[in-house]
Amino acid sequence: MSDTERDIERDGDTERDIEQIRLLIARLVQLYDLHRHDEWIAAYLTDDTVLTSPGGTLYGREAIRAEISKVPDNGWSGVHLLGEPAITVTGSSAHALTDVVNIKVTEAGTYAVTGFGRYDDRLVRAADGTWRLTVRNRSIAGAAAPVAD
Amino acid sequence: MSDAQDVATVLARVAQAHGDHRDEEWIAQYTTETTIWGALAEGSRSVRALLGLASPAESHAVHFQSIPVIEIDGPVAHAWTDSFTVSLDPAGGFAITSVVRLEDELVRDGAGRWTFARRLPTPLLPPASPPAGRPAKVTGRQP
Amino acid sequence: MTDIGDIRTLIARFAYLRDRERHDQWADHLVADDFTYRAVDDPLPGGGGSYQGRDEVLAHFRAAASDHWRATHFLSEPVIDVAGERAHAATDFALLRLRDSLPAAAVPGAGAAAAHADSADHRYSADHRYSADHRYSADHRYEVAAAGRYEDDFVRDADGRWRFAARLVTHLPLGASRQAGASQPAGTEHSLAAGSAHE
Secondary structure (H helix, E strand, O other), X not given: OOHHHHHHHXXXXXXXXXXXXXXXXXXXXXXXXXXXXXHHHHHXXXXXXXXXXXXXXXXXXXXXXXXXXXXXXXXXXXXXXXXXXXXXXXOXXXXXXXXXXXXXXXXXXXXXXXXXXXXXXXXXEOOOOOEEEEEEXXXXXXXXXXXXX | OOHHHHHHHHHHHHHHHHHOOOHHHHHHHHXXXXXXXXOOEEOHHHHHHHHOOOOOOOOOEEEEEOOOEEEEEOOEEEXXXXXXXXXXXXXXXXXXXXXXXEEEEEEEOOOOOEEEEEEEXXXXXXXXXXXXXXXXXXXXXXX | OOXXXXXXXXXXXXXXXXXXXXHHHHHHHOEXXXXXXXXXXXXXXXXXXXXXXXXXXXXXXXXXXXXXXOEEEEXXXXXXEEEOOEXXXXXXXXXXXEXXXXXXXXXXXXXXXXXXXXXXXXXXXXXXXXXXXXXXXXXXXXXXXXXXXXXXXXXXXXXXXXXXEEEEEEEOOOOHHHHHHHHOOOOOOOOHHHOOOOO
């Protein structure tokens, strides 16, 4: 294989990786919004995934699952609008930055923006070729950054 | 990566950097001395001056960008992106402060780097009352 | 480009053309002859309904056309699955529009001609700054008119191009707030314990 052919193949692999990561980020929030938490936790996290937000940090899939189980299921009540992620792939690791805007239904029965922020994600490609989230730092406008542990 | 994905990534990084008030970063990386920005600025220096008039660094905003429509024509890319800005107001509420159509032309240099040749933002504004005349005609490239 | 990339662009292009009321273009190039369109729980007057076939869908959108650009559909990142010559996508969206209640006279530049639904010529005047906030008045003049999810089916036609076979639009139910709002104590919106760990 020539160097050019190798470059083309490598570019194609990166393109596919970016595509798969975009899909992961999108699938995760869609499942979250429908309260299908077991699905996204099983499919897109690792046992050691770290989730950080202004409220603090959760370590590991089980801690995340335990916290999410406290969220009451009120049906489909909001959407997370995801902007185009900016993704960098380096071998079997990746970094993704995604703006997010929350839209919900207000008490007055109208739609409104109820928050915005950014997902700062680190991902790895597992042995089976699928991408998984290892770290998510979630910043929210107007909220203080989490205190370092 | 494909040219379309490269361009989409540039647009995303610019929007994120702009929202973070890291304007010098994206201006240095993605504009040149011939970049035309709207009707008011030409060249990186003018873009810097224009954005120097923007809201203060302590304000919080996101410039959400919908999926862009991108067309590649050799070393030239045309992109059409809808964008809105949400700001956190001092009272803690969220306000949508603009809705804009972005028309971009980017060029790729010999090193494969994409920079803006021009950006034309068209804001969504209330119609005049009473109407001032015939609606503006469409000019410029359309996807 | 990959099939997923092509379909993603198709979804974006459809929104782009619809919002600019270039209905003939999306009808000719982006949808199949037997394209069906159904909208459920649409909060906007005349927005709901079910339409069969390209011509019927086209007639529906043409009937709702206006001369002025007043709203834009914003798309979230779609979830796309491809299976041979068929594909499916789920894309969250929000429709943002001008708020009717705010007087045009309160806005700088209100004396300018109205922006046509498909206008590339409404340039910034010296009064308008390209700022991080795009503030044109002290009032917030935009609102979310609708939000929900598109469930789209696609088919690859004989020349290899993807087209919409069907679109189902489901809106966030407006009665959702009364259940959701009561469940989260005020001031705890950032607390993990309140369940916003992944908000």
